[in-house]
Amino acid sequence: MEFQKQTVLEVCMLGGFSVTYQGKEILIGRKNTLKFIQLLQLIWLRGERRISKKELIDALYDRREVADANNSINNLLHQVKKQLPAAGLPDCNYIIRIEGDYMAGTEIPVRTDVQSFVELAEAGDRELNEEKSACYYKQALALYKGELLPDISTEIWVIEENLQLKMIFDTCVQRLADYFKRNGKDAELEALYEKAVRLFPYENWQLDQIDALLAKGENERALEIYHQMVQLYSDEMGLDPTPEMLECYEKISQSSHALPGDMEFIKRELSEKKEERRRGAYFCDYRTFTEICHVSRRNMERLGKSIYLMLCTLSDYEGKPIQNQEKLKLRSADLEQVICGCLREGDTFTRYNQSQYLIMLVGTNKENCEIVYQRIKNRLREKIQTKASISYTVASLADLKDI
Numbered sequence: 001m002e003f004q005k006q007t008v009l010e011v012c013m014l015g016g017f018s019v020t021y022q023g024k025e026i027l028i029g030r031k032n033t034l035k036f037i038q039l040l041q042l043i044w045l046r047g048e049r050r051i052s053k054k055e056l057i058d059a060l061y062d063r064r065e066v067a068d069a070n071n072s073i074n075n076l077l078h079q080v081k082k083q084l085p086a087a088g089l090p091d092c093n094y095i096i097r098i099e100g101d102y103m104a105g106t107e108i109p110v111r112t113d114v115q116s117f118v119e120l121a122e123a124g125d126r127e128l129n130e131e132k133s134a135c136y137y138k139q140a141l142a143l144y145k146g147e148l149l150p151d152i153s154t155e156i157w158v159i160e161e162n163l164q165l166k167m168i169f170d171t172c173v174q175r176l177a178d179y180f181k182r183n184g185k186d187a188e189l190e191a192l193y194e195k196a197v198r199l200f201p202y203e204n205w206q207l208d209q210i211d212a213l214l215a216k217g218e219n220e221r222a223l224e225i226y227h228q229m230v231q232l233y234s235d236e237m238g239l240d241p242t243p244e245m246l247e248c249y250e251k252i253s254q255s256s257h258a259l260p261g262d263m264e265f266i267k268r269e270l271s272e273k274k275e276e277r278r279r280g281a282y283f284c285d286y287r288t289f290t291e292i293c294h295v296s297r298r299n300m301e302r303l304g305k306s307i308y309l310m311l312c313t314l315s316d317y318e319g320k321p322i323q324n325q326e327k328l329k330l331r332s333a334d335l336e337q338v339i340c341g342c343l344r345e346g347d348t349f350t351r352y353n354q355s356q357y358l359i360m361l362v363g364t365n366k367e368n369c370e371i372v373y374q375r376i377k378n379r380l381r382e383k384i385q386t387k388a389s390i391s392y393t394v395a396s397l398a399d400l401k402d403i
Contacts, residue, residue, distance in 0.1 A: 009089070011044050011112045014165075015146025021089055021108075028087045032151045035060055035072075036079035041149060042157060043095055043104050047115055050101035059157040077102075114165065117143045121168045124175070134179040137172045141192075144169050146199055166200075177208065186216055201232055207248050214255050222252050234285045234351060241287060281343035281359070283336065289350035289358065296360065297397050307397040308369050310359040311352070312339070312376065312390050319389065321355060328354055331384065338379045342372070360397070369394045 010020040017037075019026045029037050038060055043051060057069040060076070077095060085091040093105040104110050117140050124136030147153060148162045173196050180189035193209035206229040213222040226249055233239045241249070284292070296307055314322060314331055322328040332354050339349050339357055349359040361369060373392045380390060 007108065009108050009110045011110060012145075013041065013045065013149050014113050014117065014144055015150065017041065017149055017151065024088070026087050026089055029083060032149075036076040036083065038152060038155070039073075039076045040080055040094070043102060044110050044112055045114060045161065046103065047110075047112070048103065050098060050103045052101050056102065059155070113143045113145075114148065114161075116140075117165070118168060121172050124172065130179060134176055137176040137179075140172050141169070141176065141195070144172075144199075169199075173205075177212075181212075186212070202236075204229075204242075204244065207244060210248055210252065214251065219252060219255055222255075226252060230285060240285065280340035280345065281347040281349050282345065283340060284348065284350055286350045286352060286358075289348060289360070292348055293360065293397065293400070296362070297400055300398060305363045306365060308361045308364055308366065308394050309397060310361060310369055310372065310392055310394050312357045312359065312373070312392050314355040315389050315391060317389060319391070325354075334384050335376075335380060335390065338376055338383055342375050342379055366394060366396075 007022055012018045012020075017032045019028060028040075031037075039056065042056065042059055053070065053073055056073050061069050061072060080095055081093075084094055090108060092107040094108070095102055096105045120136050120140035120143070124133045124140065127133035127136060144165075148165055149155075149158050152158055153162070173192060177189060177192055180186075180192065189212050190209070193205055193212060196203070196205040197209060206225050210222045210225055213219075213225070226245070230241050230245060233241065233245075293309075300307055312335065314328070314335060316322050322331060332351070335357060336351065339359060343349070343359065343361075347359065347361055349357055352358045359372075361372060364372070369392075373390075377390055
C-alpha cells in the first residue's frame with residue numbers, strides 16, 4: 001500500500017491513550033487495557049531503543065498467567081499486524097525484529113507526547129538563556145496532561161516509567177516557578193501551581209501556591225486553599241494536617257493578623273459562609289474536634305450538662321471490616337451524610353478514620369445514646385439498601401483525664 005512517509009503517527013500517553021493519523025483519531029481495539037495494545041505502548045514508549053522478547057514477557061505477563069509466554073508474545077505481535085490496518089491505519093510493519101529484539105517500525109514515523117515532553121525538558125535544562133529555557137519548560141508542561149497510561153497505571157513497567165516522568169515534571173514546575181517569581185509573572189505562577197495541584201493534589205503543591213499568594217497579599221485566598229487541602233487529606237485519607245501544613249497555617253495567621261484587627265472584619269472572618277453551611281450536625285477535622293472536646297470538658301461543670309462521645313464503626317453484614325477500599329469509601333461518605341442529618345446542629349462529629357466516626361452529644365445520657373445509634377443505623381440502611389452495618393461504643397467526656 002502506498003502512503004506518505006512524512007506522515008507521522010501521533011501517540012498520546014500522558015493522561016490517557018490516543019492515536020492520531022493524518023488528523024484523524026484511530027480507535028485500536030475495544031479497550032486500552034488489551035495486551036496487544038500494551039505491547040504497542042511499550043514499544044512506542046521505547047522509541048528507537050530495542051527491547052528483547054524476555055523484557056516484553058516480563059513486562060506484560062506474570063509467568064503464572066500463561067503456560068507458554070513465548071507463544072503468547074507471538075500471538076500479540078500477530079494481533080498488532082492484524083488490528084492496526086483493521087482500525088484504519090496503513091498496512092505496514094509497526095513492529096520490526098532486529099537480531100532477536102523488537103522496536104517500532106520505521107515505515108511510518110511514530111511521535112509520542114512522552115518523547116516530546118522529555119526532549120523539551122532536557123532542552124530547557126541545557127539552555128543558558130533564562131527566557132528561552134522557561135519557554136522550553138512551558139512547552140513541556142503543556143504536553144503533560146496527567147500520569148502515564150492511567151488505564152494500566154498499576155502495571156510495574158508503567159509505574160517505573162511514571163516515576164521518572166514525575167521527577168521531570170517536578171523539576172520543570174520548580175524551575176519555571178523560580179523564573180516566574182524572579183520576573184514578577186504572578187498570573188502565570190498561579191496558573192502553574194493550579195495545574196500542579198490539579199494533577200497531584202497529594203504532593204503538597206498547595207504549600208508553594210499559598211506562599212505565592214501570601215507574597216501578593218492575597219491572604220483570604222491562601223486560607224481558602226489551606227482549608228481545601230486539609231479537607232482533602234481528611235476526606236480522602238482520614239489524616240490530620242501534617243507538620244508542614246500546620247506551619248503553613250501559622251504563616252497565614254501571622255500574615256493575616258499583622259495589622260490591628262477590626263471587629264467587623266473579625267466577625268466576617270468568624271461567620272459561616274451560607275454556601276458552605278449544611279444543615280445538621282457540625283463536621284470538622286479530628287484536630288479541631290479534639291480542641292472542641294477540651295473546651296467542652298472545661299465547661300461541663302459550669303454549664304451543668306453531660307456530654308457523651310460516641311464512636312460509630314462501619315462493618316460488613318457479618319460484622320467484619322470492609323476490605324474493598326472503594327466500597328469502604330462510598331459507605332463512609334454515606335455514613336457521614338446520615339450522621340449529619342440525624343443529629344442536632346449543636347452536635348459535632350469528625351471522621352476518625354475511613355471506617356469510624358466520632359460524635360459529641362451534648363446534654364444527653366447513656367440511654368439516649370442508644371436511641372441516637374438506632375436512628376443512625378436505620379437511616380443508613382434506608383440510604384444504602386445493603387447489608388453493611390455499624391456498631392457503637394460510648395464514653396462520657398467527664399471520664400477524660402489530663403495526662
